[in-house]
Amino acid sequence: MSDLNIMIVGVGGQGTLMASRLLGNVAMQLGYDVKVSEVHGMSQRGGSVVTYVKMGKKIYSPIIEKGEADIILAFEKLEALRWIDYLKQGGALILNDQQIDPMPVITGKAIYPESIIERFEDGGIRLFKVNGLQIAEECGNTKAVNVVLIGLLAATTSIDRDIWEKAMEQVIPQKVIEVNRKAFDKGYLLS
Amino acid sequence: MKRLMLGNEAVAAGAYEAGVRLASAYPGTPSTEITESIVKYQEIYVEWSPNEKVALEVAIGASIAGARAICSMKHVGLNVAADPLFTVSYTGVNGGLVIMVADDPGMHSSQNEQDSRMYALASKIPMLEPSNSQECKDYVKSAFEISERFDCPVIVRLTTRIAHSQSIVETADRGNHELKPYVKDAGKYVMMPAMARKRHVEVEKRMAALKDFAHETSLNTIQWGTTDVGVITSGISYQYAQEAFGDVSYLKLGMVHPLPYKMIEDFASKVGTLYVIEELESLFEDQIKKLGIKVIGKDKLPVIGEYSASLLKEKLLGIEQNKTYEIDNESPGRPPVMCPGCPHRGTFHVLKKLKLMVTGDIGCYTLAALPPADAMDTCVCMGASVGMAHGMQKVRGEEFGKKTVAVLGDSTFIHSGITGLIDVVYNKGCSTIIILDNSITGMTGHQNNPTTGLTIRNEPTKQVNLELLAKAVGVDRVRIADPFELKEFEKIVREEVEADEPSVIIAQRPCALLKGVKYEGPLRINEDCRMCRSCLRIGCPAIVDKGDKIEINNALCVGCKLCTQMCSFNAIVKAGDKNE
Structure with missing residues (x-):
């Protein structure tokens, strides 16, 4: 496998951490070098959060830069738009179709950008759009959005499905594993 | 065993493997997880100290008593600990002493981006700097060896991208390091002029030896x-x-x-x-x-x-940036905000309403400087709010003082606000200090502190009583108030800023993210809403202006009900209430 750069973007509190843990676990199982990087602190307070996951033969910088992401896993539409410059030509955008207004929009100082999805489609981006919240709800837990998205992501890579299943077993607490297995399956089948 | 570890976790593993017996720290991004990770090693005594200076002094004590000790802080924490730092360079160590400092280039979560390497130069202490998590672990172990071999503390410097990146680490068993004997040695450990002059000679010899070592070491x-x-x-x-x-x-x-x-x-x-x-x-x-x-x-x-x-x-x-997709992606920012249910929201709503000049401090509440609260005038360093309010009052007079409040958190007050308060009392000031007592150190991710009554290992301990503490230093006017009782809170603030003497208001309400803090669940806005938009003034991220209607975001609202106090039409009710 050539290097795989994945960015996870979203809003503080959306559960991006679990997604990066799963990806880190997958990389370890494959015997790759891996770096997972995010900034803690202010970002936990409802701010924009971004996590970089890089795996491959040898990883140096923990940071993914503009035009370098093979996959962007976006938990929220505006965050997808904000980070879209980081997507590599031909890379895939996995987008949770959810809108969370930032404070400048709430207070009327700014407008939530319109027709974000159309912009991606018109821009020729390989877009995988998913209503993660609805699917997670169908599976029995709205918190499983992250695993729905990971399921879809897994299907876009050439990494063996068994490895993802094993990662889930090792990372996800036993009491919620069944819900998350369902969520993963649904996401996987979406592609 | 190979594991994916944060740089900070790897430092903790290094400390464990190096046989460390004591770890002390004050939390600060991006260093906090070092000490939080040390907690899982039962063999190590670990503590949150009230501030970085005390933390370092505790570690120096442990070292002189013969143990390996590690002390962790963020870059600005090293300013607070600089006093013991410069002199422990002279005394040297007994058991190995390692000082972890995490810099924050780019200021992801800091008030400046000072370069801690300057401290190594200025204090004549060797410094190591790892470049990934494996090196974090290995260098901490090397640092202890250098410390004991050259009889000096060693600083290990991290930056945010090292501290907060995970990479693969091979862990090992804990090394066996017995306590070294403690031998009384005033010439080495009592830094009076006569002894310090002799020790300075040793410092210079040591630095010369370390310059040679720099050529031999595989670092x-x-x-x-x-x-x-x-x-x-x-x-x-x-x-x-x-x-x-x-x-x-x-x-x-x-x-x-x-x-x-x-x-x-x-x-x-x-x-x-x-x-x-x-x-x-x-x-x-x-x-x-x-x-x-x-x-x-x-x-x-x-x-x-x-x-x-x-x-x-x-x-x-001269290589250009990678090609990107040509998509118009101008986006409104998403700055961090006070959480739904945050107790600070009530406090700052009142301060803004009263148009007070607010000297602020370091913590979640610094977010009050941003819209929509816009209710903070200054923020310099931990504890600065109190001294600054006092200085302002002294030059601009009592009337100005009556329009000024200092605002700081419980942990920040203990860290270095208390000395400012003593100054206000001692030097006959009349400042009003609001201690935001939310029962936790919030910004860095919920650490216990001397006001929470729990240690780092969640063991019950004596709890600092802020009311008695303020009274003991000579503040006669101490009020305890709930910032979510807006009318009462406003009344108390008005009375206290008017007073001709120092006053302390303890604004008590726990952080909404604490376990055990349970509100009733989401609210909604019913058809009695007249679109007056008063509820928006508290700046809650869960209340959304849709133009033709105001909505409460079900997924964000915790049901703290602060907004219901803003509504004159009783239009905000519990979601799911059929009988409104």
């Missing part, structure tokens, strides 16, 4: 590639440089103070163009230039902010 390595280009670098910059330059030659400095001058001269003589790549200050470059070596560095690279591989490519190699 500093040359990685030969093509020799047309050579790069001298360290830490995260080493990673960026390898990605940007590929297979050239590198002199990687794991020990960033003192530098191996001969090794540098030798390396420079064998390569063509020589680059020095270091984030923030030109610490390497200045020293290398003094050796008469020509380098490319800060003439092309900034002293401000973080570096990256693409920045190096662009500034040093």
Whole structure:
């Protein structure tokens, strides 16, 4: 496998951490070098959060830069738009179709950008759009959005499905594993 | 065993394997997880100290008593601990002493981006700097060996991208380090002028010996590639440089103070163009230039902010950025906000309403400086709010003082606000200090502190009583108020700023994210809403102005009901209430 750069973007509190843990676990199982990087602190307070996951033969910088992401896993539409410059030509955008207004929009100082999805489609981006919240709800837990998205992501890579299943077993607490297995399956089948 | 670990976790593993017996710290991003990770090793005594100065003093005590000790802080914490730092350089150690400091280039979560390497120079203490998590662990172990071999504390410097990046670490068992005997030695441990003069001589001898050591140690390595280009670098910059330059030659400095001058001269003589790549200050470059070596560095690279591989490519190699999709992606920012249910929201709503001048401090509540609260005038450092309010009142008079309040959190007050309060009382000020007592150290992710009644291991302990503490230093007017009782809180603030003497208001309500804080669940806005938009004034992220209607975001609202006090029409009700 050539290097795989994945960015996870979203809003503080959306559960991006679990997604990066799963990806880190997958990389370890494959015997790759891996770096997972995010900034803690202010970002936990409802701010924009971004996590970089890089795996491959040898990883140096923990940071993914503009035009370098093979996959962007976006938990929220505006965050997808904000980070879209980081997507590599031909890379895939996995987008949770959810809108969370930032404070400048709430207070009327700014407008939530319109027709974000159309912009991606018109821009020729390989877009995988998913209503993660609805699917997670169908599976029995709205918190499983992250695993729905990971399921879809897994299907876009050439990494063996068994490895993802094993990662889930090792990372996800036993009491919620069944819900998350369902969520993963649904996401996987979406592609 | 191989594991994916944060740099900070790997430091903890290094401390464990090095046989550390005591770990002390004050939380601060990006250093906090070091000590939080040490907690899981039952063999190590670990504590949150009230501030970094105390933390370092505790670690110095442990070291002189014969144990290996580690003390962790963020870069600005080292300012607080600078006093013991400069003199422990003179006393040296008994058991190994390692000071972890985490810098924050780019200021992801800090008030400045000072370069802690300057402290190593100024205090004449050796400093190591790892470039990934494995090195975090290994260098901490090396640091203890250096500390004991050269009889000095050792600083290990991290930056945000090292502290908060996970990479693969191979862990090992705990080494066996018995307590060293304690021997009374006033000449070494009592730093009075006569003794300190002798110790300074030892410091200079030690630095000379460390300069030789810098040439022997495998911490500093040359990685030969093509020799047309050579790069001298360290830490995260080493990673960026390898990605940007590929297979050239590198002199990687794991020990960033003192530098191996001969090794540098030798390396420079064998390569063509020589680059020095270091984030923030030109610490390497200045020293290398003094050796008469020509380098490319800060003439092309900034002293401000973080570096990256693409920045190096662009500034040093003239390589353009990668191609991106052409999509209009101008986006409104998403600044961090006070959480739904945050107790500070009530406090700052009142302060804004009363148009008070607010000297602020370091914590979640610093967010009150941003819209929509817009209710903070200053923020300098931990505890500064109190002294600054006092200074303002002294030069602008009592009337100005009556329009001023100092605002700081419970943990920040204990850290260094209490000394400011003593100053206000002692020097006959009349400032009003509001202590935001939310029962936890919030911003850094919920750490216990002396006001919570629990230790770092969640063991019950004595709890500082803020009311008695304020009274004990001479504040006669101490009020306790709930910031979510807006009318009462406003009344109390009005009374206290008017007072001709110092007053303390303890604004008590726990952080909404604490376990055990349960509100009734989401609210909604019913058809009685007249669109007056009063509820929006508290700046809650769960209340959304849709233009033609106001909505409460079900997924965000915790049901704290602060907004119901803003509504004159009783239009905000519990979601799911059929009988409104």
